[in-house]
Structure formats: structure tokens, C-alpha cells
């Protein structure tokens with residue numbers, strides 16, 4: 313019995329052509345996709361020498377009949393599509409019929425498989441593209457593919473392979489991606505000495521993230537529960553005419569980081585379309601837009617975004633490695649992604665954490681948080697990195713993942729035995745008891761663990777997301793820097809400087825949009841000396857500066873005179889503000905869009921004009937500030953991404969006093 317067929321030439325010619333076997337990870341990608349397409353729910357990958365010596369993928373999928381096991385190695389042989397039309401409606405990961413022959417051409421390959429319809433299994437051996445042996449064998453089911461000595465017959469290509477640890481990094485990244493996209497299946501990746509990934513089936517992506525990346529990352533993430541929108545279907549992209557068909561459902565879910573999490577590159581942004589991990593500029597743009605004014609322009613969030621839509625709406629036949637897609641209605645998808653992410657970001661609680669005294673010794677306020685983020689960045693596991701940039705060192709033996717410092721929760725053996733929260737310790741005086749399901753305690757490294765000495769950092773609940781409240785009553789200030797306020801929900805602490813910064817930032821942006829930023833003429837012009845680089849930048853942004861309330865004129869060879877500055881800025885701050893803007897923009901100026909430039913200027917102006925710390929405020933002023941903050945679009949983070957508000961919920965207060 314045979315289900316594989318060779319595509320007619322006319323169809324084969326329509327398939328994006330190109331070499332897909334580049335390195336061990338690209339082989340594993342193709343084999344994993346085949347296993348997933350075969351319905352396997354248990355996939356094991358073993359590698360030796362970073363996959364250069366051996367890659368083995370074992371699955372428990374449907375397997376192949378004797379005839380198919382041979383046909384599979386013909387070019388353009390596939391069971392997944394038949395006609396050119398099928399190319400527009402691909403529901404499987406594979407469809408090109410090229411992977412197995414391409415891999416077999418450059419390695420020593422052994423395939424063992426059996427289809428349920430046949431009593432015996434088949435073993436096929438191919439060396440450098442030549443069939444060496446076909447035998448029948450007893451085989452329980454599923455498929456094993458073993459690929460040895462990659463590029464043994466093409467030494468020139470072999471030379472391009474990187475160090476074992478680099479190749480292993482790519483493999484780890486790849487298996488992690490697939491494991492993230494398929495939480496209901498189990499995945500294992502092991503080298504001779506290490507088990508790098510081992511995850512058993514779980515219910516959802518949240519649990520899968522915990523298995524792969526640990527509780528610490530999860531704590532920094534906000535979950536987007538599935539959002540569905542109906543997409544009107546037009547007969548052709550760009551056309552306004554509906555073709556009479558029903559709108560189709562598009563679903564998005566996933567995880568995005570809180571504003572205080574800042575990454576220096578895009579490597580922690582993952583995007584999956586119909587469970588296929590893809591790189592997509594459109595969605596990257598949508599994510600950046602969603603974080604506009606929440607994160608500074610030069611940093612990136614962590615995001616895992618899953619999108620599901622009918623296969624006919626996505627063209628996967630764009631690139632031979634199938635890592636790029638084209639949406640039929642890209643505008644809709646872009647806006648849908650942007651809005652869903654933005655909305656969740658806006659309604660998430662404006663709070664990060666409320667450290668109790670003992671824990672606070674280690675991390676004091678915002679500095680502590682920043683240190684933590686820096687630490688997390690430094691400890692970012694290779695799994696999370698695009699291995700192009702940095703490669704992991706060789707994993708130490710005994711470690712389950714190549715990550716050091718990241719918690720490696722031992723993978724539960726059964727889905728049912730899985731618990732997301734840290735074990736609940738007996739309540740102690742002075743320790744806030746936990747909410748179920750919330751990782752609450754952190755050890756100094758930040759991992760969620762039971763607290764041994766009672767030093768605890770209660771994390772705030774994410775549930776029942778609410779807006780920043782309008783009814784806060786200020787009680788006073790701590791150190792003339794933090795406003796303490798209450799309402800029926802509990803106790804709130806607001807950082808007055810960043811709160812005001814947020815208010816001013818949004819106001820400045822509004823005024824700029826309406827072209828109404830007012831400059832204030834300085835009594836005496838401020839003379840500023842500029843370095844050549846600063847001068848160059850000034851020349852490039854002169855117009856935008858003018859629109860932001862500056863009047864800066866050449867004064868001498870190296871000096872300029874600031875005659876007018878944005879209205880809220882005190883004269884003694886004017887010089888620093890200008891220099892900060894020039895320095896921040898720096899040499900990468902040319903790459904910035906006008907919008908990013910405007911954001912940077914608004915953020916700098918807001919920062920310099922805002923109420924400072926160590927400044928006493930009277931009650932009216934505090935009330936005013938809280939009210940204005942509540943009116944902002946994004947009250948939970950300053951334009952630089954720092955948190956503005958901490959909250960100590962009434963429920964936690966009651967529990968701490970044992971009044972539950």
C-alpha cells in the first residue's frame with residue numbers, strides 16, 4: 313500500500329526551490345516536521361558531536377509501508393499535496409517532498425519504519441544518495457531515522473559546520489521551538505552526555521514554558537488568553553470585494569513580557585503560525601507597535617505569540633526552509649496582533665512586586681529590579697538565543713539543559729502530576745501566604761522556590777485585570793519620593809517621578825501630534841559646546857527639535873545657543889536635556905524612524921520636566937498626580953519601561969494578619 317506519490321513536474325516547479333540541508337539543526341527540523349505530520353506524540357532526538365557525527369529522530373507516528381519507505385527518497389515524493397492548488401491550502405508542516413532525498417544525498421542514512429497495515433517493518437539504508445540495502449525486519453511501529461556523518465561526501469560543505477557546541481545550541485533552540493508549539497506532545501533531545509530537553513505532555517503553553525524555561529521567566533510574562541476575531545475574506549488580497557464566503561476565524565494567544573523586562577535584541581520573540589515557527593517582519597512590527605510608549609524604542613520584549621487561522625489564509629510556499637510565510641490579508645493580521653497584544657498590555661495590573669523587608673535587603677526598589685533584569689539577560693539560556701549571535705558553551709554533565717543559572721524543573725513524568733506553583737510552605741509569621749498557582753517566593757537567583765527562612769516576595773495576582781484606579785486617596789509620602797495611597801483594593805505605592813514622567817510623556821506626544829508644543833523663551837540663551845558627533849546629530853534633527861519647542865542656533869564654531877526650550881523645562885535643565893537627546897540618538901540616528909525619534913524626544917523632555925524624587929508634595933498635588941496618572945493610556949510603566957506602581961492587595965494584608 314502506498315500513499316506517497318511523485319509530484320508532476322508542473323507542480324514541483326511551483327515549489328520554492330533551494331537547499332534545505334545546511335547543518336544538523338536543519339536536518340532535525342525536517343525530520344521533526346515529518347514526525348509531527350505523521351501524528352507522533354512522542355519524539356526523541358539523539359545527537360553526537362553536535363549532530364555532525366549522528367542525528368537520530370525516533371517517533372511513534374503512523375510509519376510507512378514498505379513501498380513508501382522507498383518512494384520517500386525520490387525527489388518531489390510526498391503524501392501531503394497532489395496538485396498546484398493544494399499549495400494554497402497546506403495543512404501539514406511539510407509538502408515539498410524534498411527533505412529525505414536531500415538529507416540522504418549528503419550522509420549515511422538508515423530509515424526503519426512500519427505502517428500498521430503491514431505485518432513487517434522495513435529498513436532502508438542509503439549512503440551518499442545511493443541505495444545500499446532494503447530489508448524486512450520486525451518493527452513495533454513508528455519511524456526511526458538515523459543520519460550519520462553529515463557532508464562526508466561534500467567536504468567543502470562540511471567545513472562550514474561550526475563548533476559542536478554551536479551546532480548543539482542550534483539544535484536546542486530548534487527542539488525548544490517545536491516543543492513550545494506542541495505542548496500536548498513529548499519531546500526529548502539528548503547528546504551522549506546530556507539530556508538537553510525532556511518534556512512530557514502538558515495541558516497548555518503555560519505549563520510547557522514552565523517546563524522549558526522555568527518559573528522565573530513565567531513570572532515576567534503576561535498571558536494572552538485566546539482572542540478570536542472573524543476575518544472578512546476578500547476574493548483577492550487588496551480587493552474590497554467579498555467573495556461571498558463566511559468570514560474566517562483567526563485566533564491569537566500567547567505570552568508577552570511586562571514592561572520592566574527589556575531585551576537587547578529580538579531573540580526572545582517567538583512567533584508561530586498554525587504551530588509552525590516562523591520569522592515574520594509583519595508580526596515583529598505589530599509587536600513593536602503594541603509596546604510603543606511602553607518600552608523604549610531600542611529594547612525588545614519577550615513574546616511568544618501563537619496565531620491560528622485557516623491554512624488557505626497563509627502561504628507557506630515562500631522559502632524552501634518554510635520559515636517565512638505570507639498572509640493573504642496581512643493588514644488584518646497585523647492590526648489584530650497589534651491590538652490583541654496592546655490591549656492585554658494595557659489592562660494588565662500596573663504592578664510588579666511588593667518585596668517584604670527581608671527580601672528587600674537584596675534588591676532595593678527599582679535598582680534591584682534593574683539588576684535583576686540585567687542578571688536575567690546575562691543568564692539567558694542558549695535556548696532563548698538566536699544561536700547565530702552567541703553560542704552556548706558545552707553543557708556540563710548532569711545538567712538537563714545547557715542553561716546555567718536557570719532553573720531546570722525536573723520534567724514531570726505524567727501530565728497529571730504537574731503543578732505550576734511552588735510547593736506551599738507552612739505559613740510563618742510575617743510571611744504572606746500564597747495564592748494557589750502563583751509562583752511567589754524567589755531565591756536570590758530569582759527562581760520560584762519554597763522560602764526557607766520566611767523571606768518572601770509576594771507576587772501580585774494577574775487575575776481580573778483592571779485599569780489603574782481613579783479613586784486612590786493619597787496618605788502621604790515615603791522619603792518625599794513615593795506616594796502612599798489607598799482604596800478599597802488595598803495599599804498602593806506610586807513612584808512620583810516616573811508617574812509624572814508618564815503623564816508628561818503622553819501629554820507631550822499629544823501636543824506634538826497636534827503641532828502645539830510650546831517653547832518658552834529663555835531669559836538668557838544657554839550656550840552649549842558640542843562634540844562633532846553631537847553637532848552632526850543636531851543638524852539631522854533640527855527640524856524635529858523645533859517642532860518640540862526648541863530654538864537652537866549656531867553660536868560659534870563648536871557652540872550653539874539654546875534660545876527657546878520646551879515649556880516645562882527649568883532653565884538649568886535645558887542644556888542637559890539637549891545633550892541627552894543628542895547622545896541618545898547617536899550614530900544609529902539614520903536607522904530611526906521619525907516616530908521613534910519623536911518618542912525619544914518626548915521621553916527625554918518628560919523625564920527632565922517631571923517632579924523629582926526627594927520633593928515634598930502637598931495633598932492637592934498628590935491627588936492631582938494620581939488622577940492624571942489614572943487618565944494616561946499606560947499607567948503601569950514609565951516610557952523607559954520602569955514600573956510606576958506597587959500594590960499590596962487587601963487580601964494579602966488580611967492573610968498576613970491572619971484575618972482570613
Ligand code: ADP
Nearest residue numbers: 346350384390391406407408409410411412455
Ligand atoms: P514532505 O514532508 O515534504 O512530504 P519528505 O521528503 O520530508 O517530504 O518526506 C516524504 C514523505 O515520506 C512524506 O510525505 C511522508 O509521507 C513520508 N514520511 C517521512 N517521514 C515520515 C515519518 N517520520 N513518519 C511517517 N511518514 C514519513
Ligand code: MG
Nearest residue numbers: 342346406411
Ligand atoms: Mg518533510
